[in-house]
Amino acid sequence: MLEHLVPPSVxxxxxxxxxxxxxxxxxxxxxxxxxxxxxRREFTTGRACARDxxxxxxxxxxxxxxxxxxxxxxxxxxxxxxxxxxxxxxxxVATADAVTALGIDAEPNEPLPPRVLxxxxxGRELDLVAAWPRRTSAEDxxxxxxxxxSAKEAxxxxxFPLTGRWLGFEDVELAVDPAGSExxxxxxxxxxxxxxxxxxxxAGRWRLQNGIICTAVVVQ
Numbered sequence: 262m263l264e265h266l267v268p269p270s271v272x273x274x275x276x277x278x279x280x281x282x283x284x285x286x287x288x289x290x291x292x293x294x295x296x297x298x299x300x301r302r303e304f305t306t307g308r309a310c311a312r313d314x315x316x317x318x319x320x321x322x323x324x325x326x327x328x329x330x331x332x333x334x335x336x337x338x339x340x341x342x343x344x345x346x347x348x349x350x351x352x353x354v355a356t357a358d359a360v361t362a363l364g365i366d367a368e369p370n371e372p373l374p375p376r377v378l379x380x381x382x383x384g385r386e387l388d389l390v391a392a393w394p395r396r397t398s399a400e401d402x403x404x405x406x407x408x409x410x411s412a413k414e415a416x417x418x419x420x421f422p423l424t425g426r427w428l429g430f431e432d433v434e435l436a437v438d439p440a441g442s443e444x445x446x447x448x449x450x451x452x453x454x455x456x457x458x459x460x461x462x463x464a465g466r467w468r469l470q471n472g473i474i475c476t477a478v479v480v481q
Contacts, residue, residue: 364418
């Protein structure tokens, strides 16, 4: 699923089940601390996907510890992103000379809880969700509120390595093409400078498959 959303320069790995067939490095175990079993399974599965993705990129597998905000710490010269949700986990990586930043996110294709919806979907996004077309097949019917949430999560994962700053749901205005597989995210706050130019918008792609919404943002 993920490979349909990123350019060929990005290496991907994904799984529909737990991947507990690896031994974590000491720094990775330290990042887990006293995490509960669910978190340990998610973390280990994500790192297993990361090792597969790095191998496909032709990069030696190393520890991927976590930073102070829980972000994966990639080896020098590598950019990447990890995601996991119920029934799916994935990783995407690329060399820094091919891709400036990337973010991926996966979510179950289910409506957002009302209180979360109020925080995530704002302004013209409310009209987008209300006017989202109905599909004839339930398998093709993406939940637009969850799609907005996932796209903003992918945007944040691409944003943070460039800025080291928090980006709130209210700091981005999302536009989605219901007939296609693309979205754009206009920044409502000052963005980072990329290639000598201020970044004002992120572009991304999305896909629904087997009950999972997957989104990806690649800054080249």
